[in-house]
Amino acid sequence: MRVFITGGAGFIGSHLADALIARGDSVTILDNMSTGSAKNIAHLAGKITVHEGDIRDLALVEKLIQDCDLVLHMAAALGVKNIMEHTIESIDRNFTGSEVVLNAATKFDKRLIIASTSEIYGKNPNQPLNEESDRVVGAPQKIRWTYSDAKALEEAVAHTLHKTHGLKVTIVRFFNTVGPRQTGQYGMVVPRFIQAALKNEDIIIYDDGSQSRVFCHVQDAVKAVLTLADTDSTIGDYFNVGGVGETTIKELATKIIERTQSKSTITYIPYTDAYPAGFEDMQRRVPDITKIKKTIDWAPTHTLDSIIDSVAASLKN
Numbered sequence: 001m002r003v004f005i006t007g008g009a010g011f012i013g014s015h016l017a018d019a020l021i022a023r024g025d026s027v028t029i030l031d032n033m034s035t036g037s038a039k040n041i042a043h044l045a046g047k048i049t050v051h052e053g054d055i056r057d058l059a060l061v062e063k064l065i066q067d068c069d070l071v072l073h074m075a076a077a078l079g080v081k082n083i084m085e086h087t088i089e090s091i092d093r094n095f096t097g098s099e100v101v102l103n104a105a106t107k108f109d110k111r112l113i114i115a116s117t118s119e120i121y122g123k124n125p126n127q128p129l130n131e132e133s134d135r136v137v138g139a140p141q142k143i144r145w146t147y148s149d150a151k152a153l154e155e156a157v158a159h160t161l162h163k164t165h166g167l168k169v170t171i172v173r174f175f176n177t178v179g180p181r182q183t184g185q186y187g188m189v190v191p192r193f194i195q196a197a198l199k200n201e202d203i204i205i206y207d208d209g210s211q212s213r214v215f216c217h218v219q220d221a222v223k224a225v226l227t228l229a230d231t232d233s234t235i236g237d238y239f240n241v242g243g244v245g246e247t248t249i250k251e252l253a254t255k256i257i258e259r260t261q262s263k264s265t266i267t268y269i270p271y272t273d274a275y276p277a278g279f280e281d282m283q284r285r286v287p288d289i290t291k292i293k294k295t296i297d298w299a300p301t302h303t304l305d306s307i308i309d310s311v312a313a314s315l316k317n
């Protein structure tokens with residue numbers, strides 16, 4: 001199968017490329033290398049085709065989509081810090097850029113998977129979140145929600161194109177996905193903490209650390225995406241993809257210190273010292289993964305311990 005991955009030099013995209021090459025598919029990547037990196041795909045040199053460019057380039061996207069059987073749309077601007085510092089550019093990439101991909105997949109009648117996010121549920125306090133949970137987002141001046149808004153609009157366009165034009169799309173809502181190659185540079189908590197722990201530096205927790213998350217290893221997420229893509233009954237549908245085992249950020253930091261045998265200590269700082277004005281957080285974010293389990297018999301295999309070990313091993317290298 002010929003697979004086209006937008007954002008294929010990024011964290012999840014590059015792991016998708018690995019899995020596809022391993023099973024004998026051909027892979028073409030389009031990436032503007034904004035948060036992605038040539039390093040993530042260097043080991044695939046000669047095995048994949050790489051185009052450095054932007055998903056807003058209509059002619060290029062149409063050409064690449066025309067030549068493939070499956071599109072995995074992973075390209076996006078993400079990372080809370082990144083979104084808050086480059087708001088308009090991020091909205092444009094995530095909404096306008098995705099519209100280009102959605103329209104081209106519709107035009108050439110291609111199977112498409114789009115990467116959405118648990119952020120679309122916002123700060124809905126009713127946890128765990130299932131696919132029918134409401135969006136509860138803050139006021140527009142709380143800039144962090146623009147990522148959630150752009151992704152929700154992308155989903156709405158995908159959903160509508162499926163209904164009106166038969167677009168063969170499946171929507172994947174990733175919850176906190178972690179693993180080798182994810183960078184802590186844009187505020188991702190697991191690589192940021194592990195990097196600090198490996199250097200015996202202070203681990204900085206924003207607020208009091210009582211906020212909780214559930215982490216999913218990227219290899220589990222990749223398996224979910226590829227199985228959904230191979231299952232035609234998932235067309236027109238949407239699925240949470242997340243891990244199991246809720247943990248507070250304080251527990252996460254403590255566990256990371258233990259498992260990496262670090263001498264780091266934990267420091268707490270207020271959100272106002274970490275983010276520009278307009279930030280607000282959600283206290284919990286827990287996925288309900290009943291639907292994907294029932295539909296494609298998928299379940300995450302990694303525990304938080306194995307996730308930490310895997311990220312620590314890759315950062316040591």
Ligand SMILES: NC(=O)c1ccc[n+]([C@@H]2O[C@H](COP(=O)([O-])OP(=O)(O)OC[C@H]3O[C@@H](n4cnc5c(N)ncnc54)[C@H](O)[C@@H]3O)[C@@H](O)[C@H]2O)c1
Nearest residue numbers: 007010011012032033034035036054055075076117174177
């Ligand atoms: N990692 C997570 O926890 C998580 C959670 C929810 C949703 N997601 C979604 O999964 C997808 C992949 O995320 P990731 O974690 O691999 O992030 P990433 O930043 O590593 O990957 C995104 C890739 O898209 C590329 N890109 C950005 N804008 C582009 C543009 N305009 N044109 C071409 N390429 C562009 C970047 O260079 C990068 O390689 C994204 O859509 C993201 O919103 C990720």
